[in-house]
Amino acid sequence: MKYEYLLFDCDRTLLxxxxxxxxxxxxxxxxxxxPEVTEEMISFYDSxxxxxxxxxxxxxxxxxxxxxxxxxxxxSRYDIPYPGKMKMETDYIVFLSEGHELMPDALDVVKxxxxxxxxxxxxxxFIEVQERRIKESGLRPYLCGSFVSEEVxxxxxxxxxxxxxxxxxxxxxxxxxxxxxxxxTADVQGGINAGIDTCLVSKKKPEGYGYEPDYVxxxxxxxLNFL
Numbered sequence: 025m026k027y028e029y030l031l032f033d034c035d036r037t038l039l040x041x042x043x044x045x046x047x048x049x050x051x052x053x054x055x056x057x058x059p060e061v062t063e064e065m066i067s068f069y070d071s072x073x074x075x076x077x078x079x080x081x082x083x084x085x086x087x088x089x090x091x092x093x094x095x096x097x098x099x100s101r102y103d104i105p106y107p108g109k110m111k112m113e114t115d116y117i118v119f120l121s122e123g124h125e126l127m128p129d130a131l132d133v134v135k136x137x138x139x140x141x142x143x144x145x146x147x148x149x150f151i152e153v154q155e156r157r158i159k160e161s162g163l164r165p166y167l168c169g170s171f172v173s174e175e176v177x178x179x180x181x182x183x184x185x186x187x188x189x190x191x192x193x194x195x196x197x198x199x200x201x202x203x204x205x206x207x208x209t210a211d212v213q214g215g216i217n218a219g220i221d222t223c224l225v226s227k228k229k230p231e232g233y234g235y236e237p238d239y240v241x242x243x244x245x246x247x248l249n250f251l
Contacts, residue, residue: 026200027221027251029193030137031171031186033205034147037225037244038130039157044123045070051119052112056104069098077148080179081210087174121153124160131162133244137251138166145170146189146203148179148210169193180207181214202238204247212237223247 035041049069050061058065076093079085085093091113099106106112134143143166147154154172158164171189178184186203190196201220205211208230215222216235224230224237225244241247 027202028142028200029195029202030141030143030251031146031189031201031203031220032134032143033180033203033207033211034145034149034154034158034170036127036206037204037211038127038134038145038163039161040123040125040127042070043125044120044157045073047123048116048119052116053098053102053104055115056099056107056112058102058104065098065102068101069094072097078209081148081181083182087179117150117153121156124157126161126163128243129245133247134163134166136248141251142168142193144168144189144193145172146180146185146205146211147171148173150174180210181217183214183217183219186214186218186220202251208233208237 032038046066049066053061053065073094076085076090080087080090092109095112095116096106098104137143145154145158145167147170149172151172151174154170158167158170169192171185171192173179173185176185176188178188190198190201198219202223203211203215203220204223204225206225208224212222212224212230213235222237223239223241225241227242229240230236239250
């Protein structure tokens, strides 16, 4: 068996982040006075939030800047009185932590692989959000642990994230690790930066990045074909 440790990304790989995000932003906007939350509002927030996470991954902003930049922009666009720092931000984190819908086949695949591999979550995100979602999804019994960027101190694709994980696991043999995720910029680039093998979960073949994953699967169940 080539690998011993499987590092699974969380959002959009094992857990349905889109579902959690839609529920959270809808509850948040309703709480702060929006009479009806539209698809345009959700789409705008999703795009804005993704752009901030991309800047965090590239090192252009800090975690604090990401947190404090999200909702003043939303409030300004939709004429919502901004209540001040950490009010909407705190509520959103609570609402987001309630979303634990799994991606297709996630629980079955993790359960089966856990009999042969040591499985860990490797996630960019916030501890309060991810830990609750992982627990309530039913994944926790099949995991050996989780690494969340807020706690680790580094965000993927920084090699420091993976080095911290390997230090905690206690094995620095990079050939024994595989990172599995949906993001070319966070998971695949992160794995390459750290010198470990990578698997992209995507229905589309990645193009135009200048680097490639070691494996590409269109769905989690395909992992069972080679793991």
